[in-house]
Amino acid sequence: MTETTPLAAPIVRVRPAPRKHTIVVQLHDRPGALYRAVGLIRRRDWNVASLVVGASERPGTSRMVLVVEAVDVHQVLQQLTRLVDVVSVAEIGRGDALVRETALAVVEEDGNVAEVERVASETGARITDRAHSRLLLEITSSPSKVDAFVEAVRKFDLKQLARTGPIVIRESDPDSITDDHHAGAQPQSAGSHSLNSSALTPQESAR
């Protein structure tokens, strides 16, 4: 065969390492809606760090906040957008939203109430109940402060711990990729839509 057209070096396509992403999904309160969303996450094999579902400002819809570890968050957003009961999907970037989480801990004071109280005040937690030698501590703060609180209470005789996972709110309505039908589909126009640009990293990288 005459190889008349010499080939340039092959294009190297790099997949970036997985990163944590916070995604807010607004979905209809309909039977099966949550099941579909959660099933999708399981099926596509994404690693979920937390998942919180609760009421949203709009009757008939819930807000789901999902912290997911993924290489291709764009794919996560697109797959969630595909669901018929999903109204909007948005990735929350650092610093553009208020993120809060609550944790509750029950510790045995072991004659060291003062130390527990000190830890509570240092980490920003409140002691909301005392019964016999047990203290109930409560904190609502940013996830990193809740992390610090959890680490601190582990030094005590920790009887129970519960964390909610983060919930998120933005002053303006979260940008929705569902209204923006070509969102992210063409990396070249990445600036033209409202998605946090980090959502596009995988596509933008190599070519």
Next chain:
Amino acid sequence: MTTSQSPQAPSADASAQPAPAHPRTSEARTGAQILCEALIRQGADTLFGIPGGAIMPFYHALPEYADQLHHVLCRHEQGAGHAAEGYARATGRVGVCVATSGPGATNLVTPIADAWMDSTPLVALTGQVPSALLGTDAFQETDIIGITVPITKHSFLVRNASDIPRVVAEAFYIASTGRPGPVVIDVTKDAQQASVVPNWDVELDLEGYVDHRVAAIDPAPVRAAIELLAQAERPLLLVGNGIIQSGASAELIAFAEKTGIPVITTLHGLGAFPQEHPLSLGMPGMHGWVHVNRAIQRCDVLLNVGSRFDDRVTGKAATFAPHAKIIHVDVDPSEIGKLVQVTVGIVGDAKAALSALNAAVEPRDESKNATLKRWIDEVHELRAKYEPRQAYRRRPDTPTLQPHDVCALLNAARQQRGPCRIVTDVGQHQMWAAQLLDWRRPRSHLTSGGSGTMGFAVPAALGAAVACPDETIWVIVGDGGFQMTNQEIATMAQEGLTNVKIAIMNNGYLGMVRQWQQLFEGKRYSGTPLSGPDFAKLAEAYGVRGITVETNEEAERAIDDAWDTPGVVVIDFRVEREANVFPIVPQGQSIGDMLVDPTTRAEHHEPAGAGASKR
């Protein structure tokens, strides 16, 4: 988005039919009657199904609507589902299948999965236990919605008869718009029995659902695509099911001719671009032709319209088209960048996107002609060298009937007999048919691609035959797949169908698996030798004609005979038992590394300079 039911909501296919006005709009009637009327309003004219306890009220209502809704009683719900798929794929309209709760519904799972993988518009209507019994493990209660969540576009549980008009309209709308797919409607028995006055003036409540087919094409990526193509020295068009689904063949031909770019067609794209066209190269992938895969590995711009980079096409994705910038047009935004990184993504309907590309592209400029011609010559030289179909030519040392010869005979007969549709099953015969028949017309090749469902062909042919009574439907099926769903021949007989001809490529093996065992597992034929009944006698037992064929001469006569017989005919072609499909890309490898028929050629590896097999 809240879409009113008209004018946008009903599928284009449904609106093509005059909506039969039902006289009694203000009378109360049962949910079952409302279901029938709702289906008719959506343009459904044929249902494939089997009754049972939880769907009995619906079947009770059906005879009243018999002049508008033809029910085809199948022999297995899997058959009903595939028949509805065959109906849908042959016509582009929504296929409808019906089953009772529990085992009836679970028997639909395979065709629903098949429709999901091949983006076939399908509505599956299932009966469910009375709502008071939901969640109690009642007799024949199965959570069919839960089971089908991963393989449906959407689903509805209907507990109130008054919801039926909206739900059916939404189900058809979802199934047929955007990227089409299956939708399940699970209706409790009490909802079918309840009596209400239906409100047909309902709004579709589908906020958040976007039909990307009707959205305008973004001009920015179209411009970017044109720019990339203008710079390309070795451009290539890859087209698939999306062309057929959107009816974009004319736009595709116009674009290819205006730009001079050669076209490759995936398994589901066969027929989207006429095979005899000088720019047609053939099928890529695991059993694609060497020159096609080689062209992919050497092209510098690959424009994919309406196919989804399935691993049977790409082989090892990391080594796919290593020199190419990729432009991907898809109606489903989630497909863009899912498996292969793209330089330009265009979301939208293939027809609209190709029209936009056609409008924006300059006709091929003379100065580019030389470069493009060199590229096309290069591919053609490779084609000449690997003589794709010739590799299967009859050899003197093989006296037995060759499956390739049967395909060649069928192809020749088809040229004389005029248009027909061919439904293939899954296995070696499917690949021989894809390789060796001429595909010229959209929707003339129906097969199970994404799911690879053995047992698809016979019932899908039933559906296609009901949908296209004036055309001959040929089935090409293996002895394995035939034994999975051949009972639908009884359905064909009961329906009085005369237009189905079934060619069994009887090799006495689960041949495709046997081939892998031969090539990659040292001929350890575990679980693949296969016996069967005398298929011709079986056909006769069903009340249709059966012919057994062992030689080329008999084959030719039998094909003619089948065509001339006004009835279903089954031909048992006793073919060479260990014939293989070549070329083949071993699973997980680069498409640059193909095995070609060892009796004619050595292995074909991409030369090192091309870089494909090196990573």
